Amino acid sequence: MADQVGGPAQVVLTASVARRYYLDGRSKVEIAEEFGLSRFKVARLIDAARDSGLVRIEIRHQGVIDVELSAHVQDRFGLQHAIIVDTPDDHAESLRQHLGRAAAELLSEVITPRDVLGLAWARSVSAMAKTLPRLPGIPVIQLTGALSLPNDDDSSVDAVRDVARASGGRAYLFYAPFTVPDATTARALRQQPEVARAFDQLGLVTKAVVGVGLWECGQSTLYDAAEERDRRALRHLGVCADISGVFVSADGETVKTDLAERMIGITAEQLRAIPEVIAIPYGTAKAPAVRAALRSGLVSGLVTHTALAHALLDNG
Amino acid sequence: MADQVGGPAQVVLTASVARRYYLDGRSKVEIAEEFGLSRFKVARLIDAARDSGLVRIEIRHQGVIDVELSAHVQDRFGLQHAIIVDTPDDHAESLRQHLGRAAAELLSEVITPRDVLGLAWARSVSAMAKTLPRLPGIPVIQLTGALSLPNDDDSSVDAVRDVARASGGRAYLFYAPFTVPDATTARALRQQPEVARAFDQLGLVTKAVVGVGLWECGQSTLYDAAEERDRRALRHLGVCADISGVFVSADGETVKTDLAERMIGITAEQLRAIPEVIAIPYGTAKAPAVRAALRSGLVSGLVTHTALAHALLDNG
DNA sequence: CAGGTCATCGCTCAAATGAGCAGGAGGTGT
């Protein structure tokens, strides 16, 4: 890698040849004729130019996406897509907006007119829905009920409606809570025409966007909304992450729970049947949950920020 | 050139492919197999990566040589060699040393065991001789007499002796002034055994190093040493530059002068017969003289500094 | 919904390129 090109005349010649080749896009044969050299000599000069560092090639992106890190994460976890946004993560709201925008761009890029889109309830999914510019006219299916949050004007329904409006396709939405006190109520709700109609479409969903929660206080809206009994029960069952209501252990196994019977939402089997599931997690604290989600194989796409990506790689 | 790569997934894919291709040196076919693409797709991604600026290729040299400028000058004036040294030009002595070092490197690079080297009298040639590391055992011929300079311990003879010592070859040197008062004395001096022996070799010289002076006060040691009559006479003859005693007009024509008969040195014809003549001019004021010298075709190699190179190109 | 327009894709064929090899020049040690 040290400058081993030779004397100054050699350096100048090498630089000229390298310029013609890399910057002007000439072929080595052309260059050989121009300089009166053999094409082999030209090839060796160019090799020397690269080895010596006289030619420097760098790949970088001036946008907010860290392409190297994205590729690394994608490769490391065998994902179909990984978008790592280089953004400060001190403010949750702005972070969510940035990730939402990136996810919206990703979605509008990968969606085709033949797709059927599923949306789970999550604040990051809502953020995405708001910045989504325009989609082909595809059906949009609501995957889960909604949890009402204090200081929050979004709901799962809004996201589905927003996206369906952007696409011009049909919206399968319903108004129902994510969790109810008992299994009977849940069954009854699932019989509701709107809910049933949406859930009938679940098998057709080809792409979905979900959130990921860590089964700890403040790291999952589902956890925060649950009763203490359920929190403990699931923790004892080894639940580490919830993927929009589907529970997963630290080693990536799905976990069957009683709570599931009291929920209005997609099941683990149905989620696994979706070819592409994009998650939009944020916050380094969630790293164990994201790791579990990635291990489970339920998630095939990831949109997140650099800090969480590094956390994933450091101990992944 | 604007980012026209597509969405974020595309950007990440393109970056990965570009990395594999440019940084890891994989073939496009390999990359295509690895990513499950056609090799055409890979090629188009790589093209897009270059066009969009995602891949940036730059050619630069961390040494003192400005390779781009050197190549430009070499091309512009059709030179065999051009070495432009990027060095501050406020101090003549340090400038001379830098150019001398560069010229020494150039010379030791281009000289072969079959060459016969000619050295003219010039301070820059002396500077070169001092830093010359080692050469093949070749003959070294003194091309001109010497001018004694105040505050200067060098002479043409020293340079020839230094270089001959570095090469281990034979030195054809003599002790004579560059100019004498009358033609008769000059003829007599040329009959001197040492001088005659050196001049007999002139036809064999294959490479020479010379200085270039501008025919103005302070820009040519020959001018400064000349009498006022000669200064004016040559100016009226249109002399612009002196190339180690060979006079050239601004449009590059050699100029016959009376002064030439009173000089001990190489003639225009003899100089032209030398396949490679390297000049080491410095100081932006000399730009017109250097231009004249390059136009004359007598000089085929140039070692100088960035400021003079820019001056040459600006109005060349 | 039909037809036009545009971009994208993968193909063919010829040119460009790389890996490895043999010959030769220059340098070196005995």
Add this chain to the structure above:
DNA sequence: ACACCTCCTGCTCATTTGAGCGATGACCTG
């Protein structure tokens, strides 16, 4: 001086790559 050694050069042949083409599909418009 001689043999040896190493570096450099240009070659052959197989692989890689690029230019241009037709087909496909998405989007636009009437």
